[in-house]
Amino acid sequence: xxxxxxxxxxxxxxxxxxxxxxxxxxxxxxxxxxxxxxxxxxxxxxxxxxxxxxxxxxxxxxxxxxxxxxxxxxxxxxxxxxxxxxxxxxxxxxxxxxxxxxxxxxxxxxxxxxxxxxxxxxxxxxxxxxxxxxxxxxxxxxxxxxxxxxxxxxxxxxxxxxxxxxxxxxxxxxxxxxxxxxxxxxxxxxxxxxxxxxxxxxxxxxxxxxxxxxxxxxxxxxxxxxxxxxxxxxxxxxxxxxxxxxxxxxxxxxxxxxxxxxxxxxxxxxxxxxxxxxxxxxxxxxxxxxxxxxxxxxxxxxxxxxxxxxxxxxxxxxxxxxxxxxxxxxxxxxxxxxxxxxxxxxxxxxxxxxxxxxxxxxxxxxxxxxxxxxxxxxxxxxxxxxxxxxxxxxxxxxxxxxxx
Amino acid sequence: xxxxxxxxxxxxxxxxxxxxxxxxxxxxxxxxxxxxxxxxxxxxxxxxxxxxxxxxxxxxxxxxxxxxxxxxxxxxxxxxxxxxxxxxxxxxxxxxxxxxxxxxxxxxxxxxxxxxxxxxxxxxxxxxxxxxxxxxxxxxxxxxxxxxxxxxxxxxxxxxxxxxxxxxxxxxxxxxxxxxxxxxxxxxxxxxxxxxxxxxxxxxxxxxxxxxxxxxxxxxxxxxxxxxxxxxxxxxxxxxxxxxxxxxxxxxxxxxxxxxxxxxxxxxxxxxxxxxxxxxxxxxxxxxxxxxxxxxxxxxxxxxxxxxxxxxxxxxxxxxxxxxxxxxxxxxxxxxxxxxxxxxxxxxxxxxxxxxxxxxxxxxxxxxxxxxxxxxxxxxxxxxxxxxxxxxxxxxxxxxxxxx
Numbered sequence: 001x002x003x004x005x006x007x008x009x010x011x012x013x014x015x016x017x018x019x020x021x022x023x024x025x026x027x028x029x030x031x032x033x034x035x036x037x038x039x040x041x042x043x044x045x046x047x048x049x050x051x052x053x054x055x056x057x058x059x060x061x062x063x064x065x066x067x068x069x070x071x072x073x074x075x076x077x078x079x080x081x082x083x084x085x086x087x088x089x090x091x092x093x094x095x096x097x098x099x100x101x102x103x104x105x106x107x108x109x110x111x112x113x114x115x116x117x118x119x120x121x122x123x124x125x126x127x128x129x130x131x132x133x134x135x136x137x138x139x140x141x142x143x144x145x146x147x148x149x150x151x152x153x154x155x156x157x158x159x160x161x162x163x164x165x166x167x168x169x170x171x172x173x174x175x176x177x178x179x180x181x182x183x184x185x186x187x188x189x190x191x192x193x194x195x196x197x198x199x200x201x202x203x204x205x206x207x208x209x210x211x212x213x214x215x216x217x218x219x220x221x222x223x224x225x226x227x228x229x230x231x232x233x234x235x236x237x238x239x240x241x242x243x244x245x246x247x248x249x250x251x252x253x254x255x256x257x258x259x260x261x262x263x264x265x266x267x268x269x270x271x272x273x274x275x276x277x278x279x280x281x282x283x284x285x286x287x288x289x290x291x292x293x294x295x296x297x298x299x300x301x302x303x304x305x306x307x308x309x310x311x312x313x314x315x316x317x318x319x320x321x322x323x324x325x326x327x328x329x330x331x332x333x334x335x336x337x338x339x340x341x342x343x344x345x346x347x348x349x350x351x352x353x354x355x356x357x358x359x360x361x362x363x364x365x366x367x368x369x370x371x372x373x374x375x376x377x378x379x380x381x382x383x384x385x386x387x388x389x390x391x392x393x394x395x396x397x398x399x400x401x402x403x404x
Numbered sequence: 405x406x407x408x409x410x411x412x413x414x415x416x417x418x419x420x421x422x423x424x425x426x427x428x429x430x431x432x433x434x435x436x437x438x439x440x441x442x443x444x445x446x447x448x449x450x451x452x453x454x455x456x457x458x459x460x461x462x463x464x465x466x467x468x469x470x471x472x473x474x475x476x477x478x479x480x481x482x483x484x485x486x487x488x489x490x491x492x493x494x495x496x497x498x499x500x501x502x503x504x505x506x507x508x509x510x511x512x513x514x515x516x517x518x519x520x521x522x523x524x525x526x527x528x529x530x531x532x533x534x535x536x537x538x539x540x541x542x543x544x545x546x547x548x549x550x551x552x553x554x555x556x557x558x559x560x561x562x563x564x565x566x567x568x569x570x571x572x573x574x575x576x577x578x579x580x581x582x583x584x585x586x587x588x589x590x591x592x593x594x595x596x597x598x599x600x601x602x603x604x605x606x607x608x609x610x611x612x613x614x615x616x617x618x619x620x621x622x623x624x625x626x627x628x629x630x631x632x633x634x635x636x637x638x639x640x641x642x643x644x645x646x647x648x649x650x651x652x653x654x655x656x657x658x659x660x661x662x663x664x665x666x667x668x669x670x671x672x673x674x675x676x677x678x679x680x681x682x683x684x685x686x687x688x689x690x691x692x693x694x695x696x697x698x699x700x701x702x703x704x705x706x707x708x709x710x711x712x713x714x715x716x717x718x719x720x721x722x723x724x725x726x727x728x729x730x731x732x733x734x735x736x737x738x739x740x741x742x743x744x745x746x747x748x749x750x751x752x753x754x755x756x757x758x759x760x761x762x763x764x765x766x767x768x769x770x771x772x773x774x775x776x777x778x779x780x781x782x783x784x785x786x787x788x789x790x791x792x793x794x795x796x797x798x799x800x801x802x803x804x805x806x807x808x
Contacts, residue, residue: 015459049479055419056486064489067497068482071475075453078472083460085468093471097501098546142502 002124002165003028006038006134006156010173011230012076013043015083021171021230022083025129029089034124036163038134038156039080041072066107066136066146070096073133073152081131090128094120096136096144101155103137103145110137110145111213112154115162132159150211157214161221168223170210171230176237177202177209179401180254184389187402191252192235195242198252198344201378205342206257215239242346250347250354251399256392258339258385260290261313262370263320267301267330277327278304278320285319287312291340291373291382301330305371307382310336338370339388342380343395355379361398367391405570406528407432410442410538410560414577415634416480417447419487425575425634426487429533433493438528440567442538442560443484445476470511470540470550474500477537477556485535494532498524500540500548505559507541507549514541514549515617516558519566536563554615561618565625572627574614575634580641581606581613583805584658588793591806595656596639599646602656602748605782609746610661619643646750654751654758655803660796662743662789664694665717666774667724671705671734681731682708682724689723691716695744695777695784705734709775711786714740742774743792746784747799759783765802771795 005025012018021037029035049069053060060068077093084091099119103110123130134152137145147154153170160168175190177199182188194202196219203212209227218225218239228236268274275294282289292306308316317334324332348354358379362369367390371382383391396402409429416422425441433439453473457464464472481497488495503523507514527534538556541549551558557574564572579594581603586592598606600623607616613631622629622643632640672678679698686693696710712720721738728736752758762783766773771794775786787795800806 015456019460052419052479052483053486056423056483057490060486064482064485064495064497067499068479068486071478071482074475074478075456075472078468078475079456079460081468082457082464082472086461091468093468095471095548144499 001032001167002034002036002163004036004038004156004160004163004165004168005171006152006169007040007171007230008152008173009040009043009046011171012039012080015079017230018076018079019083019087021080022087024230026084026087026089029129036120036124036130036132036159036165037080038132038152038159039073039076040134040152042076045072045075062107063143067144070133070136070144070146073135077131077133084129084131090126091131092123092128093131093133095133097138097142099132101137101158103139103147105139105141105143105145107143108146109148110139112137112147112158112217115158117162120159120163147213148211150214153211153214154217157217157221157223157225160223161217165223167226168218169226169228169236170214171228172209173229173231174209175229175232175234176227177207177239177253179252180392180396181256184256184392185396185402188396189401189403191237193238193240193243194252195346196239197242197377198346199239201342201344201375202253202255205340205344205378205380206255207253210239249345250351251343251345251401253344254341254392254395254399254401255344256339256341256388258388259310260307260338260340261310261334261336262305262307262338262382263313263316264303264305264333265320265324265329266303266333268304269328270300270302274327275304278323281319281323282316285315287316287319291371291380293371293373307338307340307371337385338382339385339391340380340382341388341391341395342378343399344378345399346377348377348379357398358395361394362391365390365394405436406438406440406567408440408442408560408564408567408569408572409575410556410573411444411575411634412556412577413444413447413450415575416443416484419483421634422480422483423487423491425484426491428634430488430491430493433533440524440528440534440536440563440569441484442536442556442563443477443480444538444556446480449476449479466511467547471548474537474540474548474550477539481535481537488533488535494530495535496527496532497535497537499537501542501546503536505541505562507543507551509543509545509547509549511547512550513552514543516541516551516562516621519562521566524563524567551617552615554618557615557618558621561621561625561627561629564627565621569627571630572622573630573632573640574618575632576613577633577635578613579633579636579638580631581611581643581657583656584796584800585660588660588796589800589806592800593805593807595641597642597644597647598656599750600643601646601781602750603643605746605748605779606657606659609744609748609782609784610659611657614643653749654755655747655749655805657748658745658796658799658803658805659748660743660745660792662792663714664711664742664744665714665738665740666709666711666742666786667717667720668707668709668737669724669728669733670707670737672708673732674704674706678731679708682727685723685727686720689719691720691723695775695786697775697777711742711744711775741789742786743789744784744786745792745795745799746782747803748782750781752781752783761802762799765798766795769794769798
């Protein structure tokens with residue numbers, strides 16, 4: 001078996017934990033598996049580096065910022081390789097440019113284009129454990145690039161795809177993917193298997209266990225991914241292609257997040273092309289819009305509501321107030337006290353009634369739904385922030401997701 | 405003018421100091437000079453990394469150790485480049501492999517073979533300030549290598565040589581090279597100009613202001629080097645080829661260090677080839693012998709005394725006690741309570757009497773000389789450690805090195 005393992009920041013957060021990772025890896029290697037290990041920066045290290053740069057620049061970014069933050073992973077690969085050698089096995093560490101993790105040149109959010117698999121395969125065949133720095137790559141010109149927060153997940157999946165590995169194990173500080181956040185629902189259940197599509201929706205709507213792009217890449221190259229804990233031997237959650245047994249479930253999980261704010265533009269003249277007049281400037285300003293709802297028109301005008309990340313609310317309001325004036329719309333309102341709660345499941349495709357059950361459940365608790373957005377396997381709603389945990393708990397119950 | 409500047413760990417020890425370096429560099433750039441800046445790791449950073457690795461391995465070394473410790477300089481180049489850009493100039497940072505600072509593969513003590521000057525010259529001609537990571541390089545196979553402690557000095561001089569720079573300025577936390585350590589002799593004087601040969605002897609015998617190899621390289625490629633402080637605007641010390649004005653001085657400086665230990669082998673049979681029988685195994689054990697003295701033979705035996713670094717004394721004794729038995733020598737004695745004091749000056753070449761003045765001066769203070777070793781422009785003696793400062797002061801006085 002050829003296995004790619006990825007250990008996150010808490011799993012390599014101090015020297016004892018790094019030694020523990022070395023032990024795990026060597027023990028699996030001794031059972032005959034070929035091992036590639038991708039690691040993140042030690043917990044806290046990336047924040048330390050970012051803080052240093054913030055003392056120089058309010059919003060550090062670009063080429064030099066990537067040179068800076070990529071050092072965290074470099075420290076970890078060296079320490080892990082030293083620990084593996086100290087425990088008697090052979091190891092070699094690689095930086096992004098050394099196994100040519102070629103990316104585009106979008107600093108701090110680069111995308112992987114290709115990886116030189118031959119060098120890694122050569123080392124594996126020579127009996128070495130290969131340790132690769134996550135999160136970093138190199139562009140055509142030889143500049144250091146990074147993949148964005150959580151990018152080590154994507155590095156691991158990309159390497160697994162390039163090596164045609166049998167599996168990619170993502171080690172973290174939780175046991176796997178849960179039906180919802182166990183801090184909110186103590187009876188949340190670990191999911192044994194979940195499809196790429198469901199995982200994508202879970203990750204996009206608030207579950208933070210995997211970086212979204214790593215799931216996209218796993219789906220594209222059909223890499224079986226297991227999310228599990230580095231602190232115990234419990235089996236984790238397999239993220240794989242859709243399987244027949246999955247279909248029996250209606251709903252797989254409930255996710256939520258509180259990072260968005262809502263903007264409403266009142267009395268928008270209801271004529272063709274008006275939406276692009278509004279969202280054109282928003283997109284030019286590089287603002288990320290998530291949900292958009294347009295109410296039915298009355299008397300020639302309509303209300304347009306959408307959400308943006310809270311961190312971008314101020315910038316978005318500046319843009320939108322200008323636009324509203326230009327198109328002769330009414331006033332612009334905004335609120336930060338909202339939360340998005342989502343119900344996800346492959347079963348929605350073939351079963352009607354999920355939405356109505358969701359709305360009934362919330363109504364019973366007098367929770368008002370402010371916006372609704374759906375995809376084939378997901379229903380998201382916006383509610384007042386103070387109802388977040390209550391909404392998650394009653395939905396988790398209603399769809400029977402808790403422990404038996 | 406094309407100027408290479410190197411800033412040491414204390415000069416970039418925190419963000420304020422890095423901003424200050426950016427200001428200095430930009431101000432000189434604005435005067436029309438082309439600027440290449442080589443930087444060390446922030447003070448304390450390399451020690452932090454070494455400590456981490458020591459938690460894994462008593463004596464960490466080799467390929468992975470170099471991957472680890474080279475991150476310190478990477479952090480500094482990124483922060484300095486960000487600071488320069490923040491202050492409005494254009495900057496680009498380079499790691500060892502990006503400007504192909506090609507070295508041999510002797511990890512942790514690699515030697516530079518060549519540097520790709522074209523890339524740097526291209527950036528300089530485009531008006532950019534080029535920031536290069538000191539201390540690190542890359543071998544033929546693309547492995548990260550490091551040059552040993554103080555290696556950033558060598559990086560700077562090597563780049564200056566490759567670019568045919570007009571000068572190489574080494575910024576540190578002292579004003580230049582002094583006639584001796586000002587902590588020992590408060591009237592020690594800053595030297596305005598010193599020859600490569602003298603600087604080499606000063607560095608080899610205890611003056612820590614420049615890495616020895618950087619001076620060798622400066623001499624080889626005739627790079628004019630100025631050692632000066634990053635905390636003021638005072639002119640520093642120029643290290644250059646020998647000039648006529650230098651010859652008028654008899655003695656340039658007095659240096660000392662306390663890092664050596666002495667080993668004496670008594671009653672060594674006095675026959676041809678006996679020295680190689682002793683020093684062969686010493687060299688095979690990779691022990692660094694500094695001074696060697698063999699006393700005049702009496703009754704067919706001789707006493708052999710030599711010094712090794714204190715850190716290597718234990719290992720050396722193990723080797724030498726075995727050898728002594730094999731060759732039928734007498735007992736082996738050792739002492740750590742010694743110091744080496746050296747007097748250096750081009751004038752020694754043509755002026756007799758320096759040695760006798762040195763010995764007379766020490767005799768007047770009842771300081772016993774245990775060993776003597778001389779080169780063309782240097783006399784070193786070993787004395788009891790407790791006399792170190794006294795010996796330095798009386799010699800500094802005797803050769804009139806103090807402030808006028």
